[in-house]
Amino acid sequence: MADPTTYRPAPGTIPTEPGVYKFRDDSRRVVYVGKAKNLRSRLSNYFQDVTQLHPRTRQMVFAASSVEWTVVSSEVEALQLEYTWIKKFDPRFNVKYRDDKTYPMLAVSTGERFPRAYFYRGPRRKGVRYFGPYSHAWAVRETLDLLTRVFPMRTCSKGVFNRHENLGRPCLLGYIDKCAAPCVGRVNEAEHREIVEGFTSFMSGHTDKVTKKLTADMEEAAENLDFERAARLRDDLQAINKVMEKQAVVLGDGTDADVIAFASDDLEAAVQVFHVRGGRIRGQRGWVIEKTGDWDEALIDAPTQGELDPALPYLMQNFLVQFYGDAVERADSEAREDAELIERRGVDKLSQQRPAPLVLPREILVQVLPNETEETLQVLSDLRGAAVDARVPQRGDKRALMETVERNAKELLKQHKLKRVGDLTARSAALQELQEALDMEQAPLRIECTDISHIQGTDVVASLVVFEDGLPRKSDYRRYRVKEAAGDGHSDDVASIAEITRRRFLRHNKDKLAVPAAEEFDGSTFADENIEEMSTDNKRFAYPPQLFIVDGGAPQVAAAQKVFDELGIVDVVLVGLAKRLEEIWVPGDPDPVILPRNSQALFLLQQIRDEAHRFAITYHRQQRSKRMRVSELDNIKGLGQNRRTELVKHFGSVAKLKEASVAEIAELKGFGPKLAEAIYEGLHPTES
Known part of the structure; x- marks a missing residue:
């Protein structure tokens, strides 16, 4: 492995034009291919302080021993050359879209004397027609x-x-x-x-x-x-x-289109493609790929598109060029095979019956527009030999189909993660890796994680999730309304972490003494998830976790450690998990612990953190919804739900009710003078 400083290009020697670059190792093998609008700006990012690089990028620059580049005249040429080199050199640090599973297909062995039809899984072969995937x-x-x-x-x-x-x-x-x-x-x-x-x-x-x-x-x-x-x-x-x-019509206008959507987290992304031909879904494919660190650098100039992952435009561009480039290349290969078969056997009808494969339709419906949209569409148009349009559907049947594809992508990513969770060997390896990485005396069989959720300081809540033996223990989940560190439209996340940590371990101390739980655990029960807010078992939190995780970096960890010192908690390992680079912060250490991107321990930590975030945001939405349903009529004594409904129905709104006099309110059936007076005074407190 070479130090990046030993092969860093001299200052000013890298051109500022668009181009494509290659990193090579000691054996002159290409380990990474990338493109850039400005080669100097992009390549300089790889030779900064290596501790600031993404873990996968850091691994790549140390694996390489040289870098070289080729200047091109436009960004379109850069896209085309990047794809060509990725296909030619197969660099190990470039993302490759491999099927998440081998889909079954219907195969016809047209190259045989008497062709046969059969069920098939696996790579495509010469002399065989494939239909599907199913x-x-x-x-x-x-x-x-x-x-x-x-x-x-x-x-x-x-x-x-x-x-x-x-x-x-x-x-x-x-x-x-x-x-x-x-x-x-x-x-x-x-x-x-x-x-x-x-x-x-x-x-x-x-x-x-x-x-x-x-x-x-x-x-x-x-x-x-x-x-x-x-x-x-x-x-x-x-x-x-x-x-x-069996192939239901989903687009009544007989559209030929591919519908593409991603679901992603901080480490991985899943993509789903639905192939619609003649308005019917003819096939479906899916992949799960690892998100690489160089994408963060590529996102600097990428436009943000709503609340979606900012990496999605770059993911979409990368996928479109690779996927359709491979598809067109495969179709050309099959066409050459047909031509050879016709020439060898003189079968004229075969070329007439076999239609040209529609591997790249005129219309591509995407979840988000790709980065460098015009250049990407130009590359696709060159591949197809005709214009290609990509757009985000906004309404109607196409929008409904896009939502279906998005759900499938989310389900694919979920199932991909569940495979690790359900694997006892993987869970054991993850706990063992955590023990070694954090220098713990034993594997953390019980892990707890807390997260804060709010919108601009309103309805500030927190969650506490519990994992035992690498699996969620939902009966021990807890949720909190943050009291001291938030209120009146402000929130301090660091102070909120400290407050929740204090309340959780005060509960631990009380449970050790078999003292009934205090009031800090408030809220209602999540009956649908079998999650309790108040435990009937006083001993449930009598023993601490081996590992306590806070969502955040060094400031959050320092705040939680201060609480540990205050309460005398010494038998619990405390860490913080920062979201962007999945860094693990340990109290007192200036540098974070970095786990390998393919580490089972990192996947487990991410799953725990994501579960804490999901649980927190669910409770936040519940509290926000409850607050938004509060009415000025709620606190008026003697006014129940039915009478509140009658009032609003009769007057039209609370605002119109405020304009009514006591006599007008008393005219309603069931509303006497005393109740009418109470309603009027409740709606006009400053006048009383």
Whole structure:
């Protein structure tokens, strides 16, 4: 590993034009490729104080031993060259969009003498047509089972085919007319390929021709009183309709578009793509990738887009160029294979039946516009050979579909995290790594974390979540209304952390003495999550956690440590977890502890912190909603809910009620002079 100062370019030698740069290691292998609007500005960031670099970026600059760059004339060329070099050199520090799982597909081996259709998972191969991906394996098998009624093509393996060819009799599928039985010569090679071409044409979306022909043949058979054949064609038509119904129409205008959305946290991001063709969802794909540190530098000039993660525009740009670049390259490769097959076998019909793959549609619906939008769209347009438009849907069916894709991306990221949580080995490794990183005497079997939530100092609340053996223990969760450190529209997060830490460990001291809980735990029960606000078990908090986490950096940790010293808490390890770089701050240490980005311990800490944040913000929203529902009529003695409703319904609003006299209020049924007077005085306190 080389020190970055040993290969740092001399000052002033890096150009200020747009370009692409490569970091190489000692063996001259490219370890990272990046692009920049201004090469000097971007590259100088890599050679600053290494302690200020993102952990992954720091690892990359130490792994490299040299840097070189290429100046280009525009940002569009920079995007294109960056993608080309990433494909060529496959740098290990660049993000690669790999499937989160291998989706099942329907494959047709067009390169064989007698092509067969079969269920398939794995990388694509030459001489094979693929349809999908499908969300479930059973969907592939059911589709194949239904379509072989209409297109009785071969579905057996090579061994089964050869065995029945030698036996001279077909298999069961041949006897029940779900296979044309080319193994015994029932159809010749040309006739079987015609069946295959009809199958692939149907799967490519040309369904109208098939349904019209089946309908016409069925009606003709019925007119000729051939009811047995008419019934068989009717069943075939029902099978075709069932296959078509499985891909529901989501866009009534027959749009061809891809819908793309991300869900991200501080460490990782999940992306979901829905492929919509002819208004129907034809496929769905998903990935989970690690967010790299160099993206933080790329976001300096990126525009903010609402409350979304500021990294999303750069993520979107990176994904669009890589994903569609790979798709077009794969489609070109398949087209060359077809041309070779036609030239070798003279199969003219194959090129006519197989439509050009629509790998890059004219319209791309995105959750957020990509960084450098115009340049990115220019690259995509060059790949497609025609204009490509990307936009954020705002209303209607397309907006509803985007929300569905966003939910799928969030679910994908959630399931990705749950895989780690549900893995006992991973949880044990995480606790062991925490013990070693924090120099603890034993693994932290009980971990507690607190977080503060508010909006501009209003409804300031805090949460306390508990994890035991790496799993959440929701029966021990607590929530607090911050009292001393907040109020009247102001909030001090550091003081709030100190207040919550004090209240939690005062409770610990009281529970040790078996003293009933005091008033600091206020609020109601979260019945839907089985979370208690007040414990009926006085011993529940009698033992402390091995690890106590506060959400924040050095100031929050120092405030919590001061409380520890005040209460004499010495058997608990205290740390703070800063959000941006996931730094772990230990009391008294000037530098944070940095865990590797792929560390199981870091994923566990992030999960605990995110759970504390979720729990805090849920309680904050509940309190804010409750406050917003408060009415001036609530505190008037003798005025219940039904009478308040009658008043507002009769006068139209509280403002109109204020304009009414005592006599006008008393005219309402059930409102006497005394109650009317109380209502008037309650609404006009300064006049009484």
